[in-house]
Amino acid sequence: MDKVEKKRQKEQYIVEEMIRLYCRKKHPKEDGKAGQICPACQELLDYAKQRSQKCPFMEEKTFCANCKVHCYKPEMREQIRQVMRYSGPRMLLYHPVLAVWHLICSRKEKRTKKETRKPLEQ
Template structure:
């Protein structure tokens, strides 16, 4: 899979997770804070030098998020991760498969 394809898939997943978090916690499609978090995450994904060799940011040895944004994205992922199984099950299955595959390499 090309880095460009991986970037677009990772952006789609993070957008889904942030949107789910915002809908459930802020009762909006996408509030200003969540939109800024999404833009920041997409910027980090675009600048990632390891995209060819990694599957997801959670599997990366280098964490490029600022500490405040890293805490926000963790909060979103902790909330949205389990709920994604009910909203976008194919994304969860794909994520688990690719994460485990990478760890076993």
């Protein structure tokens, strides 16, 4: 498996964990099927994975939030934003290693982007 595919799988895993956390806390199950997510969250997860599979920038980018092209449909983009807003801070409790890794990667990318945007001093 190449580096880009590993990166893609890791991104998909993180998104899945965030959607699962969101669904578990925001959409209580009446049928008692623990571990399964509701149809709406499953649709969002499938869509996110599909977008990730087709991403031409996977090699250069870290996360979709830092991407120069936003390929999600507006309604799906808003749904994933809600999931990220809710699950992001809670990932420290439920998946601390993933949360710290995500934070470090995001900071590195922001720093790199800032450095490349600075005008050259003479």
